[in-house]
Amino acid sequence: MxxxxxxxxxxxxxxxxxxxxxxxxxxxxxxTGSGQPEQAQQVQQLRSEIDELKAERESRRAEGTR
The missing domain is CATH 1.20.5 (Single alpha-helices involved in coiled-coils or other helix-helix interfaces)
Incomplete structure (x- = not known):
């Protein structure tokens, strides 16, 4: 036992x-797929922020090489 x-x-x-x-x-x-449009919008926003930061970084590099 x-x-x-x-x-x-x-x-x-x-x-x-x-x-x-x-x-x-x-x-x-x-x-349910209810969160998909919100996630897609957030991903798009984050991608645009990344693009802005990359452009800012490139402009700083260009200013530094002058």
Whole structure:
């Protein structure tokens, strides 16, 4: 009886972790695409900021070489 109790106690953690992983993976497939336009807008904004910073860096380099 004691060995059965120890076996159940030892297996509780891996089985629980496996169940949680399965539930999390299952939940990802059901997400709606509502965040996509917002993410695309944010990506576009970040890309424009990167372009501005690159242009500023190039202008500073050009001023420094004169």
């Amino acid at each position: 004691d060995s059965l109790l120890y076996t159940v106690a030892i297996l509780a953690c891996p089985v629980g972790m496996g169940a949680m992983m399965w539930m999390m993976m299952r939940g990802q497939g059901k997400s």
